[in-house]
Amino acid sequence: MxxxxxxxxxxxxxxxxxxxxxxxxxxxxxxxxxxxxxxxxxxxxxxxxxxxxxxxxxxxxxxxxxxxxxxxxxxxxxxxxxxxxxxxxxxxxxxxxxxxxxxxxxxxxxxxxxxxxxxxxxxxxxxxxxxxxxxxxxxxxxxxxxxxxxxxxxxxxxxxxxxxxxxxxxxxxxxxxxxxxxxxxxxxxxxxxxxxxxxxxxxxxxxxxxxxxxxxxxxxxxLGDWGISEGLIYENWSIEDFDISKIMHMTDANGNRVYRRLFGLDFGFSHDPAAVIAMLGNRDQQVIYVYDEIYKVGMTNRELADEIKYKGWAGQKIKADCAEPKSIKELKDYGISRVYPCKKGADSLKAGIRRLQDYQLIIHPTCQNTIIELSNYAWDVKDGMITSKPIDDWNHLLDAMRYGSEEMTIKKFSW
The missing domain is CATH 3.40.50.300 (P-loop containing nucleotide triphosphate hydrolases)
Known part of the structure; x- marks a missing residue:
């Protein structure tokens, strides 16, 4: 040597x-x-x-x-x-x-x-x-x-x-x-x-x-300290190595699929990652399976479109952050034709959180960034007291989850 x-x-x-x-x-x-x-x-x-x-x-x-x-x-x-x-x-x-x-x-x-x-x-x-x-x-x-x-x-x-x-x-x-x-x-x-x-x-x-x-x-x-579980916003989740295809193709007595595909997108670039989350939702049983994700800093909208195509999601309905109309248009120009803005109102953040808190969230172990965010997304603390305001961090995929889960509020939604 x-x-x-x-x-x-x-x-x-x-x-x-x-x-x-x-x-x-x-x-x-x-x-x-x-x-x-x-x-x-x-x-x-x-x-x-x-x-x-x-x-x-x-x-x-x-x-x-x-x-x-x-x-x-x-x-x-x-x-x-x-x-x-x-x-x-x-x-x-x-x-x-x-x-x-x-x-x-x-x-x-x-x-x-x-x-x-x-x-x-x-x-x-x-x-x-x-x-x-x-x-x-x-x-x-x-x-x-x-x-x-x-x-x-x-x-x-x-x-x-x-x-x-x-x-x-x-x-x-x-x-x-x-x-x-x-x-x-x-x-x-x-x-x-x-x-x-x-x-x-x-x-x-x-x-x-x-x-x-x-x-x-x-x-x-x-500093390498442990992620703190006190004040976590979502505690209704677990990690499970489920068979994605089996869940996706489950049907009811009439032969209708009981889980629906849901996709959400939160834009990012320099400091924040672009985040896309893929889910399967059942409104009657109030269960959402998270089975895939995109999570990367520095992606242009063209690169994001290419990644969505690579995943095979180009033809899926994707609910994206409505604060980015220019980015939504660019994705459509790059072939992601079914990306639509989410709905935001005066209390949409808390309403979306409450909606997801009513569901059992089951996360596939490959979705490591989703797991990390769920483990750290918490209510803010002021003067030593937990507030009712979420921290603005560990929330990129979880914001995308909120956007995508809007589809669960529609009385009729298709596969």
């Missing part, structure tokens, strides 16, 4: 994390706290130090590895200056240390069998990295993975599960299990962007602006 200064490469603030050999190494942190980069650097470094160690990298969904953990580990290989010693394959997605044959394997919790039946050709499966662990909502699935990492280790080797995530909500089982109790097998820390000396001045300025403009968001994204 090319001679590299460990402190200069990894930076400070993670000494205890780097040296930890406990069974569970849990790191929640703010955006930009270098938790994922540090973990990737650690895996490459330690595997080259310990020739019998192999690593399993997991996320909630396998198809999210390519642009996250897979890319981060390739970055770490380059950072250490050892690109010539590692073989990278895309199918199957693997990283192999050429001198020994050790492997880094990638799996998703959406294929449970692929996680719990791992075997390695060289050495032992020692380490697991669960990135964006907040997305793993099923503690039972984690327990199955935990139990599969077993067996005696050679002298000097150890088994360890590392979890890295942003703490979007304090309702997660991870808080109860690893942060609320003391356990000699657990190392749990919180890191912030202030521990990342590699951030540019422009990056730090964004956090300083967030501290002023969005103090509640800054507590989570800047």
């Amino acid at each position: 090319t001679t590299v200064n460990l402190l200069e490469t990894v930076g400070g603030g993670y000494g205890d994390f780097w040296r930890c050999q406990k069974r569970y190494r849990i790191c929640k942190g703010s955006r930009g706290s270098k938790k994922s980069c540090t973990t990737a650097l650690w895996i490459i470094y330690k595997m080259m130090q310990m020739p019998l160690a192999n690593t399993l990298v997991t996320r909630r969904y396998f198809n999210t590895h390519k642009d996250s953990t897979f890319a981060q580990l390739k970055w770490a290989i380059n950072k250490w200056g050892v690109k010539d010693k590692w073989k990278v394959t895309n199918s199957p997605m693997e990283l192999t240390y050429i001198p020994t044959g050790q492997k880094i394997l990638f799996r998703g919790f959406d294929d449970a069998d692929s996680i719990t039946s791992i075997t390695v050709e060289t050495g032992f499966l020692c380490w697991v990295w669960i990135e964006e662990a907040f997305q793993v909502t099923d503690e039972t699935a984690f327990n199955k993975l935990d139990m599969s990492i077993r067996g005696e280790m050679p002298e000097g080797y150890f088994k360890q599960i590392t979890m890295t995530f942003n703490p979007w909500s304090d309702k997660t089982w991870i808080k109860r299990r690893f942060f609320d109790t003391q356990d000699e097998n657990t190392f749990a820390i919180t890191t912030t962007y202030m521990q990342n000396e590699f951030l540019g001045d422009d990056d730090r300025q964004l956090f300083e602006q967030m501290k002023i403009r969005n103090p509640r968001r800054f507590q989570i994204e800047g």
